[in-house]
Amino acid sequence: MLKIFTGLAFAAFTLTTAALADDTKRRELGAHAHGQGTLDIAVEGNTIQMELVAPGVDIVGFEHEAATMEQTALVEKAKAKLTDVLALFKLPAAANCEANAANVETRDDEHQSGAKDDHDHDHESEAAKPSHGHAEFHATWTISCKAPESLTGLETAYFENFSGAQLLNVNVTTSKGQTQAQMTRDKPRLDLAGVM
Ligand SMILES: [Zn+2]
Numbered sequence: 001m002l003k004i005f006t007g008l009a010f011a012a013f014t015l016t017t018a019a020l021a022d023d024t025k026r027r028e029l030g031a032h033a034h035g036q037g038t039l040d041i042a043v044e045g046n047t048i049q050m051e052l053v054a055p056g057v058d059i060v061g062f063e064h065e066a067a068t069m070e071q072t073a074l075v076e077k078a079k080a081k082l083t084d085v086l087a088l089f090k091l092p093a094a095a096n097c098e099a100n101a102a103n104v105e106t107r108d109d110e111h112q113s114g115a116k117d118d119h120d121h122d123h124e125s126e127a128a129k130p131s132h133g134h135a136e137f138h139a140t141w142t143i144s145c146k147a148p149e150s151l152t153g154l155e156t157a158y159f160e161n162f163s164g165a166q167l168l169n170v171n172v173t174t175s176k177g178q179t180q181a182q183m184t185r186d187k188p189r190l191d192l193a194g195v196m
Pocket of ligand 1: 032034055056057063133134135
């Protein structure tokens with residue numbers, strides 16, 4: 001009797017350890033740190049391509065699927081703010097830029113480790129799946145500027161709009177090469193003068 005009990009206890013312990021290991025692995029794969037987003041900026045000729053990846057916590061304060069009408073409204077409001085790229089990232093007026101395209105969506109962490117299959121017809125089944133609780137906002141934008149040589153810097157309203165955000169790690173790619181920079185709540189500005 002004692003032997004059977006020990007066996008069961010051992011089995012339970014093994015299962016728990018395996019579940020913990022799986023959870024740890026998933027978090028490493030997810031690789032987002034709350035408070036920190038990533039912004040990629042690529043300037044080529046007159047076109048700026050920008051991509052933002054930010055933890056849900058930074059943008060709306062939670063990362064599970066919206067469960068109440070209030071949470072759904074928060075997500076929709078955040079998406080609307082993220083769509084208006086030139087309000088979020090203020091470029092010098094002299095550069096004469098206009099937004100051409102914007103795409104904003106939320107993804108849960110399954111997308112980071114699994115297949116990148118983003119066809120429209122998948123969205124219904126995705127919505128039905130339970131979230132693992134580390135959803136992110138992904139935004140991509142295309143901007144065109146008549147005078148890209150005047151892109152000496154930008155100032156962001158990102159931190160004013162999203163109270164959970166503390167930091168943006170920025171990767172800038174121009175014809176002069178790649179540079180890394182950070183924008184923070186205390187320094188919501190990016191100097192581009194040296195890289196344009
Ligand atoms: Zn998270």
